[in-house]
Amino acid sequence: MRKLNDSKEYCSYCGADLQGDLIPEEKQYHYGSTHFTKKIGFSSIEEDRIVKWQCPDCEWKWERE
Known part of the structure; x- marks a missing residue:
């Protein structure tokens, strides 16, 4: 197993x-993965995927890579 x-x-x-x-x-x-993430994901219905993430502590948002 990997x-x-x-x-x-x-x-x-x-x-x-x-x-x-x-x-x-x-x-x-x-x-x-071995752990869940605390990041908050923002999805797009049009793109059918998560397009942005947000830090739950400082609320900083960034584009998904």
Whole structure:
């Protein structure tokens, strides 16, 4: 089985830790990660995907890469 990403990332504006709670080990493969994220996603109906993220601490928004 491949090693999963631990989702460790930080807000580029305020430096807040955006790594969320641990995903139960038996479900990690389905998420492709070991942890949930604290980022807030903004989706577009037209694009049918998340187009922006927001930090829950400082409310800074940035475009999805």
